[in-house]
């Protein structure tokens with residue numbers, strides 16, 4: 001875990017793009033850097049041990065522009081009671097939900113993501129802050145002493161649960177926190193077959209064009225799949241952040257984690273074993289029907305029975 005928590009800074013590359021930085025990482029024989037080429041995997045995504053993720057999360061364009069917020073706000077608004085968001089992170093969805101007048105509890109394992117969420121909430125008016133409670137818990141093992149009308153998992157925290165035992169443990173906890181008729185929204189990506197086969201990659205692919213942050217830092221990110229474990233339905237992923245400081249220093253940070261992928265009927269079976277039935281299934285946040293080329297699998301499940 002050392003290397004992931006203490007990334008080796010690249011030589012200063014003032015004026016160079018991160019791709020030049022990336023080429024240095026790949027081609028130069030820098031022994032210390034070679035050591036971090038493939039990072040130790042962190043089963044829960046590394047959010048709770050890598051402070052840089054929370055620092056940079058709200059600046060990552062694909063996260064900022066993710067078209068899911070209105071979907072979740074609307075669901076929370078039409079729910080007949082409070083919402084529980086599992087893996088709430090920095091509050092990307094939670095804060096707009098509270099702004100829309102909904103009461104919401106945000107649960108996350110990462111103190112860094114929660115600290116960022118608290119920092120953002122502190123800038124909100126009191127009436128909005130009053131609607132929010134944050135708890136540092138594991139989504140596979142929690143007991144909050146209250147029930148909700150809706151439980152959500154925006155932006156795929158469920159895919160950090162790599163084993164069936166973890167998935168069932170999470171669903172059992174959710175079952176305990178909903179009344180019969182309460183709803184759970186499970187969101188996972190729809191598997192692209194091309195993304196689950198191939199040779200482990202040392203090549204980094206650009207995730208988005210470099211952006212400038214308000215404090216003058218420049219942020220770029222690449223990613224790669226370092227292993228395909230098809231028997232376990234897991235890809236080992238590396239998200240590689242390049243931060244260029246105004247003084248010319250350049251940092252390279254790696255978030256490495258195993259990511260579970262799911263197939264449609266597998267999720268339906270997991271839900272059935274956990275006291276739920278699928279009430280709605282969408283292929284995107286525009287509520288398009290789930291189809292062959294859908295980017296997402298969004299299950300709106302209804303609790304049918306108590307299982308514990």
Ligand SMILES: C[S@@+](CC[C@H](N)C(=O)[O-])C[C@H]1O[C@@H](n2cnc3c(N)ncnc32)[C@H](O)[C@@H]1O
Pocket residue numbers: 044045047048086087088089090091092093107108109110113137138139140153154155156157160
């Ligand atoms: C991709 S982020 C999503 C954050 C937020 N829901 C959003 O939409 O921006 C995944 C979050 O899941 C959290 N997470 C991962 N495994 C978890 C677990 N076992 N229990 C609770 N939170 C977990 C991480 O700490 C991280 O904040």
